Amino acid sequence: MDGTTEKKARLDNGSSVRPPNPYLEKQDVDVLFHIGLATDKDQLPARFGDVKFVCMGGSTTRMKRFAEFISERLGFGTQNGTVLTDLCSTDRYCMYKVGCVLSVSHGMGMPSISILLHELIKLVHYAGCKDVVFIRMGTCGGLGLKPGTVVVTDTAVNEMFEPAYKVPILGKIVSRPTQLSKEVATELLAAHDSNADYDVTTGNTMSTSDFYEGQARIDGAICEHTLEDKIAYLQAAYEAGVRNIEMEGTCLAAMCGAAKIKGAVVCVTLLDRLLGDQVTMTPEQHQEWEHRPQELLARFFINQLRKEGLY
Structure with missing residues (x-):
C-alpha cells in the first residue's frame, strides 16, 4: 500500500466528514494555517476526535465566555479535566475545547468565516469526528x-x-x-x-x-x-x-x-x-x-x- 493509499484509509476510518476535495488525499501534511494546527504534529484524532458540536461566533470575548459558560453549565471541564486554553496558536481566531464542544470565534463577515470553515471542516475530518454539528451563534x-x-x-x-x-x-x-x-x-x-x-x-x-x-x-x-x-x-x-x-x-x-x-x-x-x-x-x-x-x-x-x- 503506497503512502497516498495509506493516508486515505486512515482519514476515511470512522469519519463521517468527507471534504469534497480530492487533493487532500495527496497531501502528506496539511497545515491549518489560520488556527495554527497541522496534521503531522498536533495529534488531531486524540485531541479532537470526540468533538460533537462546533459552535462559532464573531467575537473572541464572546466565545471565551461561551466556553466558560458551557464548562460550568454542563460540567465537561470537571469531568474531562479540560483546561480552558486557547488552542489557536495564531491571533486570527480563538478556539476552546470543553468536552465534546468546540467554541471558536469566526470574526466578522463571510470572508472571515469562510477561511475558518475550510480549516474547521478539515480539522473534524482529520480528527475522525462523527455526526458533528456546526452552529453559528450570534x-x-x-x-x-x-x-x-x-x-x-x-x-x-x-x-x-x-x-x-x-x-x-x-x-x-x-x-x-x-x-x-x-x-x-x-x-x-x-x-x-x-x-x-x-x-x-x-x-x-x-x-x-x-x-x-x-x-x-x-x-x-x-x-x-x-x-x-x-x-x-x-x-x-x-x-x-x-x-x-x-x-x-x-x-x-x-x-x-x-x-x-x-x-x-x-x-x-x-x-x-x-x-x-x-x-x-x-x-x-x-x-x-x-x-x-x-x-x-x-x-x-x-x-x-x-x-x-x-x-
Whole structure:
C-alpha cells in the first residue's frame, strides 16, 4: 500500500466528514494555517476526535465566555479535566475545547468565516469526528420582531432573497445552495425553556456582505438610497420570509451543505430594523440578550447527550 493509499484509509476510518476535495488525499501534511494546527504534529484524532458540536461566533470575548459558560453549565471541564486554553496558536481566531464542544470565534463577515470553515471542516475530518454539528451563534437585526427574540434560521438567503451563497472562483461567480439541517433546527426550537421571558422563533435569515449599505441602512458614511427605498426593501424581505439579518449565515449553510455537515444558525435580535438603524440597547441588555442563544444551545446539547447516554 503506497503512502497516498495509506493516508486515505486512515482519514476515511470512522469519519463521517468527507471534504469534497480530492487533493487532500495527496497531501502528506496539511497545515491549518489560520488556527495554527497541522496534521503531522498536533495529534488531531486524540485531541479532537470526540468533538460533537462546533459552535462559532464573531467575537473572541464572546466565545471565551461561551466556553466558560458551557464548562460550568454542563460540567465537561470537571469531568474531562479540560483546561480552558486557547488552542489557536495564531491571533486570527480563538478556539476552546470543553468536552465534546468546540467554541471558536469566526470574526466578522463571510470572508472571515469562510477561511475558518475550510480549516474547521478539515480539522473534524482529520480528527475522525462523527455526526458533528456546526452552529453559528450570534447577534443580528430583526424584522418585525421584539428586540431580544432568538431566531433559529429556517433558510439562509442572500441580499436578493435567494437560498444561495455566491463566491467568485477562477474569475467566475459560483453559486452554491444553502443547506441547513431541518432536524437540528427543530431540536433547537424544542430546547427552548417555555418559562423563559423571551421568544424563540424561526424564519429565514438574510446574510449580507456589509453592515451599512448592504443592509439598507441610512446611517453609514455613504448612502445613495432614500428612506423610502430602505423601507420598501426591508418590507420586501419581510414578505419573503426574512426575520433577521446578519453577515455569515449563507456561507456557513453552503459550506456545511457541500461537506454534508449538519449546520444551524441561532441569533438574538438587537433591534427591529423596520423601526430604525441604530443599536441603542444598554450594556446590561446586550449582555442579557447575548446570553439567550447560549442558554438555548446548552439545553440543546444536554438533550442530545442524554439521547446518547452521555449526560
